Amino acid sequence: MTRRPVLRVRRLSKTFTLHLRGGLQLPVLRDVSLDVHAGECVALVGPSGQGKSTLMKCLHGSYGADSGEIVLRRADGSEIDLAAAAPQQVLQLRRREMAYVSQFLRVVPRVPALDVVAERVLDASGADGEGEAREAARDRARALLSRLNLPGGLWQLPPATFSGGEQQRVNIARGFVQPATLLLLDEPTASLDAANRRVVIELIAEAKARGAAVVGIFHDEEVRDAVATRCVSMVGGTAKEGLQ
Numbered sequence: 001m002t003r004r005p006v007l008r009v010r011r012l013s014k015t016f017t018l019h020l021r022g023g024l025q026l027p028v029l030r031d032v033s034l035d036v037h038a039g040e041c042v043a044l045v046g047p048s049g050q051g052k053s054t055l056m057k058c059l060h061g062s063y064g065a066d067s068g069e070i071v072l073r074r075a076d077g078s079e080i081d082l083a084a085a086a087p088q089q090v091l092q093l094r095r096r097e098m099a100y101v102s103q104f105l106r107v108v109p110r111v112p113a114l115d116v117v118a119e120r121v122l123d124a125s126g127a128d129g130e131g132e133a134r135e136a137a138r139d140r141a142r143a144l145l146s147r148l149n150l151p152g153g154l155w156q157l158p159p160a161t162f163s164g165g166e167q168q169r170v171n172i173a174r175g176f177v178q179p180a181t182l183l184l185l186d187e188p189t190a191s192l193d194a195a196n197r198r199v200v201i202e203l204i205a206e207a208k209a210r211g212a213a214v215v216g217i218f219h220d221e222e223v224r225d226a227v228a229t230r231c232v233s234m235v236g237g238t239a240k241e242g243l244q
């Protein structure tokens with residue numbers, strides 16, 4: 001029996017309406033269909049402006065779709081269509097099932113880097129965030145930040161003033177500290193040096209080995225070649241793979 005994919009996208013379409021331009025319609029995704037199985041890493045490739053980031057944001061529930069399905073098979077085997085899910089359901093999926101790592105860290109004022117990462121573990125577990133649970137979450141955050149070579153002197157500081165590469169490493173640690181069913185990576189190594197790019201390649205390999213489904217945009221060909229099991233080309237807002 002063929003195992004169901006973790007992510008099943010069918011005939012997904014998305015048009016932006018530019019209200020400041022007299023309601024101009026900009027069709028960006030047209031009938032996108034895509035399957036991603038456990039342990040696979042699908043790299044979205046194609047020229048600039050073809051809808052790769054838009055697709056990633058639809059998969060994460062940040063953008064609503066005009067039509068189509070985004071079916072996610074959760075860790076417990078149940079399925080949910082993200083394109084039709086209520087906002088509360090999307091938030092719950094983000095806490096428990098999905099991780100999204102972009103180039104940019106959205107910082108929360110005054111929260112130290114260590115807790116920016118540890119909070120992700122606490123959110124997923126539903127723990128109240130105090131006592132032993134917080135210390136255990138911080139231990140996991142410390143292990144990952146140190147693997148990503150973020151100097152220990154920065155861990156207690158809020159990342160707002162960190163360099164681009166330091167912020168990106170906090171973002172990566174936040175994305176990987178909690179195992180996700182679906183991992184969405186939008187240029188996760190854009191600001192990293194070679195040593196840290198290698199760490200990210202290892203982290204992605206470990207996530208695949210654990211059975212995560214990964215979708216990513218990797219402009220760095222070396223990273224893409226190292227992590228992608230398959231490349232899907234997006235041209236004219238379409239990414240069909242002959243799926244029904």
Ligand SMILES: Nc1ncnc2c1ncn2[C@@H]1O[C@H](COP(=O)(O)OP(=O)(O)OP(=O)(O)O)[C@@H](O)[C@H]1O
Nearest residue numbers: 016017018026028047048049050051052053054055
């Ligand atoms: N929020 C938005 N509102 C209006 N138009 C948008 C919005 N986001 C993206 N677009 C437009 O949608 C098109 C696709 O953008 P998108 O960022 O998805 O492309 P991409 O393939 O990821 O490009 P790149 O490789 O350059 O990052 C572009 O023409 C862009 O201007």
